[in-house]
Amino acid sequence: MKRNRFWNWFWVFISLLYFFIPLYATFDFSLKARKGELSLLAYQQMIEDPRILRSLIFSTQIGVLTILLGLLLMVPTVYWVRLKAPRLRPVVEFISLLPFVVPAIVLVFGLIRVYSGGIFALTNTYVGTNFLLIAGYVIIGLPYLYRSIDAGMSAIDVVTLTEAAQSLGANWGTIMFRVIVPNLRSAMLGAAFLTLAIVLGEFTLATFLVGLKAFGPVIWQVGQNRAYEASALVIISFLITWILMGLINFVGRRGAEGSIAAGPR
Amino acid sequence: MSNNKFEMASGETHPKPSSPRKLSLSFSWVGVVPFILFAFMFLILPSMSLFVGSFQDSKGNFTLANIQGLFTPFILNAYWVTIRISLTTALMGGVIGFFLAYALVTGGMPSWVRSSLMTFCGVASNFAGVPLAQAFIFTLGRVGLLTVFLREVFGLDLYERGFNLYSYWGLSVTYLYFQLPLMVLVITPAIEGLRREWREAAENLGATPVQYWWHVGLPVLMPSLLGSMILLFGNSFGAYATALSLTGGLINLVTILIGSQIKGDVLHNPNLGYALALGMVVVMAVMMSIYYALRRRSEYWLKK
Amino acid sequence: MSFLILENISKVFPTAIGVKQFDLAVEKGEFVSFLGPSGCGKTTTLRMIAGFETPTTGRIILNGVDITDKAPNQRNVGMVFQSYALFPNMTVAQNIGFGLRIRKEPEHKIKERVAEMLALIHLEEKGDSFPHQLSGGQQQRVALARALAIRPQVLLLDEPLSALDAKIRVALRSEIRAIQRELGITAIYVTHDQEEALSISDRIVVMHDGRIEQVGTPFEIYNFPQTNFVASFVGTLNTADAEVLDPEKGLISVDGVQFISADRNLKSRKKGEKVRMSIRPERFSFASDVRKDNVLDCTIENITFLGAVVRIQVKIGNTSFSMDTFNNPFLELPKIGDRNQVTCSREAVLILGD
Numbered sequence: 001m002k003r004n005r006f007w008n009w010f011w012v013f014i015s016l017l018y019f020f021i022p023l024y025a026t027f028d029f030s031l032k033a034r035k036g037e038l039s040l041l042a043y044q045q046m047i048e049d050p051r052i053l054r055s056l057i058f059s060t061q062i063g064v065l066t067i068l069l070g071l072l073l074m075v076p077t078v079y080w081v082r083l084k085a086p087r088l089r090p091v092v093e094f095i096s097l098l099p100f101v102v103p104a105i106v107l108v109f110g111l112i113r114v115y116s117g118g119i120f121a122l123t124n125t126y127v128g129t130n131f132l133l134i135a136g137y138v139i140i141g142l143p144y145l146y147r148s149i150d151a152g153m154s155a156i157d158v159v160t161l162t163e164a165a166q167s168l169g170a171n172w173g174t175i176m177f178r179v180i181v182p183n184l185r186s187a188m189l190g191a192a193f194l195t196l197a198i199v200l201g202e203f204t205l206a207t208f209l210v211g212l213k214a215f216g217p218v219i220w221q222v223g224q225n226r227a228y229e230a231s232a233l234v235i236i237s238f239l240i241t242w243i244l245m246g247l248i249n250f251v252g253r254r255g256a257e258g259s260i261a262a263g264p265r
Numbered sequence: 266m267s268n269n270k271f272e273m274a275s276g277e278t279h280p281k282p283s284s285p286r287k288l289s290l291s292f293s294w295v296g297v298v299p300f301i302l303f304a305f306m307f308l309i310l311p312s313m314s315l316f317v318g319s320f321q322d323s324k325g326n327f328t329l330a331n332i333q334g335l336f337t338p339f340i341l342n343a344y345w346v347t348i349r350i351s352l353t354t355a356l357m358g359g360v361i362g363f364f365l366a367y368a369l370v371t372g373g374m375p376s377w378v379r380s381s382l383m384t385f386c387g388v389a390s391n392f393a394g395v396p397l398a399q400a401f402i403f404t405l406g407r408v409g410l411l412t413v414f415l416r417e418v419f420g421l422d423l424y425e426r427g428f429n430l431y432s433y434w435g436l437s438v439t440y441l442y443f444q445l446p447l448m449v450l451v452i453t454p455a456i457e458g459l460r461r462e463w464r465e466a467a468e469n470l471g472a473t474p475v476q477y478w479w480h481v482g483l484p485v486l487m488p489s490l491l492g493s494m495i496l497l498f499g500n501s502f503g504a505y506a507t508a509l510s511l512t513g514g515l516i517n518l519v520t521i522l523i524g525s526q527i528k529g530d531v532l533h534n535p536n537l538g539y540a541l542a543l544g545m546v547v548v549m550a551v552m553m554s555i556y557y558a559l560r561r562r563s564e565y566w567l568k569k
Numbered sequence: 570m571s572f573l574i575l576e577n578i579s580k581v582f583p584t585a586i587g588v589k590q591f592d593l594a595v596e597k598g599e600f601v602s603f604l605g606p607s608g609c610g611k612t613t614t615l616r617m618i619a620g621f622e623t624p625t626t627g628r629i630i631l632n633g634v635d636i637t638d639k640a641p642n643q644r645n646v647g648m649v650f651q652s653y654a655l656f657p658n659m660t661v662a663q664n665i666g667f668g669l670r671i672r673k674e675p676e677h678k679i680k681e682r683v684a685e686m687l688a689l690i691h692l693e694e695k696g697d698s699f700p701h702q703l704s705g706g707q708q709q710r711v712a713l714a715r716a717l718a719i720r721p722q723v724l725l726l727d728e729p730l731s732a733l734d735a736k737i738r739v740a741l742r743s744e745i746r747a748i749q750r751e752l753g754i755t756a757i758y759v760t761h762d763q764e765e766a767l768s769i770s771d772r773i774v775v776m777h778d779g780r781i782e783q784v785g786t787p788f789e790i791y792n793f794p795q796t797n798f799v800a801s802f803v804g805t806l807n808t809a810d811a812e813v814l815d816p817e818k819g820l821i822s823v824d825g826v827q828f829i830s831a832d833r834n835l836k837s838r839k840k841g842e843k844v845r846m847s848i849r850p851e852r853f854s855f856a857s858d859v860r861k862d863n864v865l866d867c868t869i870e871n872i873t874f875l876g877a878v879v880r881i882q883v884k885i886g887n888t889s890f891s892m893d894t895f896n897n898p899f900l901e902l903p904k905i906g907d908r909n910q911v912t913c914s915r916e917a918v919l920i921l922g923d
Contacts, residue, residue: 008372011365012382015445019389022400022442025410029403073303080296088297095304097557101549102312103503105520106542109527110311113318113539135307142304194391203394203506208527220395220510231403234396238388245387462654465621466712468641469648470668470719480667484658 023238030231042232049229051218059206059215062130063199066137067192070145073138075188078149079180082158096146099139104204111136112208129209136205141195148194152187153180189251197244201237312546318539331540343517344544350433350518351501354440359494361441362448369449370456383453386446393443394506401439401511405430431512439511440504444497451496455489455563488563495556499549519545570633572597572755573618573723578627580613587613589779591627595757600749602758602766605776606802611759614776615725618757619648632722647716651728653708655700661711662687662696668719686714689748706737713745717752724749724756730765738762742769763803767791775799792849797921800847807890808921811846813838819915821846826886829862830918838920845921850880852917853892856910863915869907883911 033041046052081089102110115132138145158180165175181188206214212221219237223230322328334340369379404411407424415421429435459482467477505520514521519541525531526538571594578591588610595601603611616622618629620641628637636644655664665686666679674682687693690710700708709729716724726745730738746769749756760766766773767787775782775790775798783790783799794800801808811828814820816838819830823846830846838844856864870889871882879902881892892911903909 005373007364008368008374011361011368012372012374012378015361015365015382018445019385019442021411022397022404025404026400028410073300077297077300084296085293088293092297092300095301097553098304098308100499101546101553102308103505103520103545103549105503105505105523105527106315106545107308107311109523109538109542110315111307112527114311114314135303139304139308142308197391201391201394201396203509204524208524216395216506219399220506223395223399223510230399234399234403237396238392238400241392242384242388245384245391248387249384460652460654462650462652463656465619465641466648466650466654466656466715467667468621469619469646470715471642471645471671472667473642476671480670481656481658485656 023235026231026234030228030235033228033232042228043236045226046229046232046236049222051212052215052222052233055213055215055218056200058210058213059200060196062134062137062214063196066134066141066199067195069134070138070141070195071149071188071191074142074145074149075181075184076176078146078153079158079176082153083162093146093150096142099142104136104140104202107136107139108205108208126210126213133205133209133214136209137195137199137202140202140205141191141198144194144198145191148187148191149184152184155187156183186251190248193244193248193251197241200240315539315542315546318536319543321536323534323536331534331536334534334537335540335544339517340522340541343519343522344548346433346517347502347519348548350437350440351498353437354444354501355494355497357437358441358444358448358497359490362445362493363452363490365445366449366452366456370453383450386449389446390443390450393504395510397442398439398507398510401430401435401442405435405438431515433516436508436511436516439507440501444501447500448493448497451493452486452489455486455493459485488559492556492559492563495552495559499552499556502549502552503545571595572599572632573757574628574630575614575618576628576630578614578617578624578629580610580617580622581625586779588617588624591781593774593781593784595755597755598753600746600756600758600769600771602760602770602773603776604760604763604766604773604803605782606761609776610779611761611774611776612727615727615757615759618723619646619725620644645719645721646723646725647719647721649709649712649716649724649726649729651731653700653705653712653732655708655712655715657700660697660699661692661703664700664711665715665718667715672719682718686718689717690714690744705733706741709733709741710744713748717748717754722755724754726756726758728759728761730760731762738765745769767803775802777802794847794919794921797845800919800921805850805891805893806847807850808845808847809888809890811844811920813840813842813844816840821918821920823885824887826865826888828865828918829915830920831915832918832920834920847919847921848890848913848917850891850893852913853883853890853911854894854913856912859912861912861914863918864910864912867909867911869903869905869909871905872902874902883909885911 030042031038031040033039033045077092081092099107111132115128161179161183162175165179170179200215202214203216203220207217207220210217212218215237219230219233222233319331320327320329322330335344365382368374369382401409403409405423405428406412407430409430412423415423430439463481463485464474464477467481468474472480503520505524508516508518508521509524512521514525522532523538523541523545526535526541530538532538532541573593573595575591575593579589580587591610591614593601603614605611613622617624620636620639620643624637628635630636631644631646655661656667659667662683666683669679669682683696684693687696690713692707692710692714695703695707695711700711703711709732712729729745730741733741742765745758758766758770767790770787772784772786773790774784777798783795785793790799791804794803794806797808800806809823811821811823813835814822814827816835819832819835821828821830821835821844828846835844854861865885867883867885867890869881870884873880873882874896877896878893879896881894881903883890883892890911
C-alpha cells in the first residue's frame with residue numbers, strides 16, 4: 001500500500017508539470033514585451049487595443065443571449081417531460097446528445113448552406129448572422145445544458161413540488177416562477193457559466209459567421225501579427241475561464257464536475 | 266408513479282394541470298415541440314442538407330460520384346491522419362487520465378490537491394483552440410521557453426533531433442492538454458463507483474491487489490474506460506481551431522479541409538465538401554452509438 | 570486454548586478512540602455477537618479480526634497462530650458485508666468460486682464446491698444469474714456462500730441483515746444460524762439489533778463507547794444485566810431512582826414506595842445511599858392472580874394492545890412503570906383510571922451497577 005503513494009504523487013506531479021509549463025512559458029513571454037526588462041507592456045497594449053475590448057463585449061453579449069435562449073428553451077422542456085411526458089424522456093435525451101455527432105465545423109457548414117440568406121448582408125445590423133451564431137451555440141451547448149437542468153430538476157423532485165404547489169392552489173405561472181426556477185438557481189447558474197466559457201473561447205462558428213467581431217477570431221488574428229499581445233491575451237483568456245469554472249463550483253453542488261464533461265453520470 | 270387525486274386517462278400516470286382534463290398521448294407531445302423544432306431547424310436540417318448535398322451534383326441531380334470522390338488518396342489520407350491522431354490522443358489521454366484520476370480518487374491525497382486539480386481539469390478541458398495552440402507555441406516552438414531551456418540547460422536540442430511542434434506529434438501533445446482533463450473528469454465518477462467493499466471482499470477471499478484489479482476492478486471499469494476514450498476520440502476528431510492555429514493547414518486533417526472548403530472552393534466541387542462533412546458525421550455516429558451502448562452497460566452494473 | 574483470542578486489543582484513530590481494552594476468548598464452533606449502538610466499536614473490532622484495520626495495541630490469535638500482523642488476504646477468515654459486496658461482473662457461481670479460483674484449486678473441485686454451497690443456501694437454480702438480478706435477501710445468501718466456500722476458520726458477519734426487510738431479516742437470521750450449526754464453524758456477528766443478537770447467539774458481547782460492557786449468554790445478558798447501559802439497551806426496562814432503606818433485608822424506597830429486592834448488589838450499599846433500580850415489564854403481574862414478595866398499589870394510566878402482549882402503564886406511588894402481560898381474550902382489559910394491585914418477586918427487582 002505504501003508503494004502506491006509514490007505512484008499517486010508521481011502522476012499528480014507529472015500532470016501538474018505538464019499543465020503548468022505552457023502557462024508559465026506564455027506568462028513569461030508576455031512579460032518580455034519591452035526589450036531587456038520585465039514589464040506589463042503587452043497587457044497595456046492589449047487593453048488599449050480597441051478591437052479586443054469590442055470583441056470581448058460582443059462575445060459576452062452573444063454569450064448572455066445564448067444562455068437566455070438556451071434556458072428559455074430547456075427549462076420548460078425538461079420540466080414538461082418530467083411532469084407530463086416521461087415517455088418522451090429518452091427521445092429528448094437522445095436529441096440532446098446529437099450535437100456530439102456533428103462537430104462544430106460541420107455544423108457551421110450546414111448552417112451556412114441552409115441559411116446563407118443571412119451572412120452576406122453588408123448592413124450594420126448583422127441581426128441575422130448574430131442570431132444564427134446564438135442558435136449554433138445553443139446547439140453546441142445543448143448536451144451540457146440538458147444534463148445540468150435535468151440533474152437539477154431531479155435533485156429537487158419537481159413532480160412532488162408541483163403537486164404540493166397545486167394542492168395549495170397555485171397556478172402554472174406561480175409554480176414555474178416561484179417554486180421551480182428559484183430551486184433551480186444553482187443548476188441554471190452552472191449551465192450559464194459553462195455556456196459563457198464555451199462561447200467566449202469559441203473560434204469555429206465565430207470565424208465563419210461573424211469573423212473578427214467575436215473574441216475567438218480576434219485572439220487568432222492577434223496571434224498572427226503581434227506575439228506579445230497574443231501571449232497576454234492567452235493568459236487573460238485562461239484567467240477568465242478559470243474564474244468562470246470557479247463560479248460553477250461555487251454555485252453548484254458536487255455534481256458540477258460531472259456536468260462539465262459529457263460522460264457517465 | 267404518483268398517487269394523484271386527479272383521475273387520469275387510461276395508462277397515463279402524469280399529474281394534471283389545475284383543470285381535471287384528460288391528457289391523451291398526442292397532447293403530451295405539445296410541450297416538447299419548441300425544443301424539437303429548434304433542434305430540427307438548427308441541427309438536423311443543416312445536417313440533412315449536407316447529407317442531401319453530398320448525393321447531388323452541381324445541377325442537383327442524384328449522384329454517387331461525390332462519395333466515390335472521397336476515396337481518393339488525398340482525402341483518404343486526410344481521414345486516416347485525423348483518425349490516427351484521434352486514436353493516439355484518445356489512448357494517451359485515456360491511459361494517463363485514468364492513472365491520474367485513480368491517484369486523485371483513491372490516493373489519499375489531501376483534499377485541496379484533489380479539488381484544485383479537478384477544478385483545473387474543468388478549466389483545461391475548455392481551454393482549447395486558439396489560446397491553447399499559442400501557449401504551446403510559446404512553450405515548444407522553435408524559440409519556445411521549454412525548447413530553449415532544454416537546449417541550454419541539458420544540451421538537448423529538440424528540433425535538431427527531429428521534433429517539430431508543427432507536426433503530427435506536436436499536435437498530439439497539444440491536444441493532450443484538453444484530452445487529459447476531459448478523461449479525468451469523465452472517469453472519476455466511475456472510479457468512485459468502485460465500492461471499497463469489493464476490494465475488501467476480494468482481499469478477504471485471498472486475492473492480491475493485482476488479482477483484484479484483474480478479476481473485478483478492470484472488468485467493472487472497462488465499459489466506462491472505453492466509453493470515455495470514445496468521447497476523447499470524438500473530441501479530437503472534430504477539433505478545428507487548435508489544429509488551424511498550430512499548423513495553419515500544414516497537416517492534412519478533415520476538419521481543416523472542410524474549413525478551407527467553406528472559405529473557398531478548394532476542392533473545385535462543393536458537393537465533395539458536403540460528402541466530406543457527411544463522412545465525418547458517419548464516423549462520429551458510429552462512435553457515439555458504441556459509446557451509448559457502453560454507457561448503458563456500465564450503468565447497469567454500477568447501479569446495484 | 571480457545572480458538573480465537575483477542576488480547577488487550579485497542580484501536581486509536583486520529584480523531585477518536587475506536588476501541589479500548591478489548592479482551593475476548595471465543596471457542597471453536599461458538600456463535601458470538603457483538604451488540605451495541607452505532608459508533609460503539611463493534612465493526613472496528615470485527616475489521617481488526619479481518620485485517621482491514623490494524624490494532625494499536627494487542628494481539629489476535631487464531632487457532633494458535635498470531636495473525637495480528639498478517640495481511641487480510643492471508644488470514645483465511647470469511648467476511649460477509651452489510652452491502653453484500655458481490656462482484657457485479659461475475660455470476661453467482663463465479664462469485665462463490667472466486668476464493669477457490671484465487672487459491673488455484675482444480676476446476677472440477679471448484680464446480681463441486683460451488684454446487685455444494687448453492688445447495689446449502691437453497692439457490693441451486695441461480696448459479697448463472699448476476700447479482701443485480703437477485704433480491705437483497707438472495708444476494709446476502711450468495712455473499713454467505715462465497716465466504717463459506719473457502720472453508721474459513723472464522724466467519725465474520727458485519728450487520729449482514731441491516732439492509733433487508735424485517736420479515737426477511739427474521740427468516741434469514743435463523744437460516745444463518747442453522748448453517749453455522751451444521752458446519753460447526755466459529756462465527757462473529759456484529760449487530761445493533763438486540764432482538765437479533767438474543768435470538769441467535771451462544772454468547773453476546775455488549776459494547777458501548779469502545780468498551781465491553783458485558784459478556785454472557787443471551788439469558789444472562791437479559792436477566793442479569795451488570796451495567797446501566799446493558800440493562801437499558803437490551804430489551805425494555807423500567808428504571809427508577811431509589812434510596813436504600815435496609816441493605817441486609819434488601820429494602821429500598823422508590824419515592825416513598827417500598828420494594829424488596831434480592832439483588833446481591835445491595836449488600837455492599839449503605840443505608841440512605843441513592844441507587845438505580847430496574848424491573849423487566851414482564852416480571853409484573855396482577856396481584857389478583859398470584860401474590861409474590863412485592864405487592865404494590867397502583868393506578869392504571871395507559872393500555873397499549875400489542876397483539877400477543879398487552880403493555881399496561883401503571884403508576885406506583887409517584888412513579889410510572891411499564892407492565893407486560895400476555896393477551897388473554899377471555900379476560901377483560903382493565904380500564905384507564907382503575908385502581909389495582911400489581912406484584913413481583915424480590916428477584917425481579919434489580920439494582921444496577923455502573
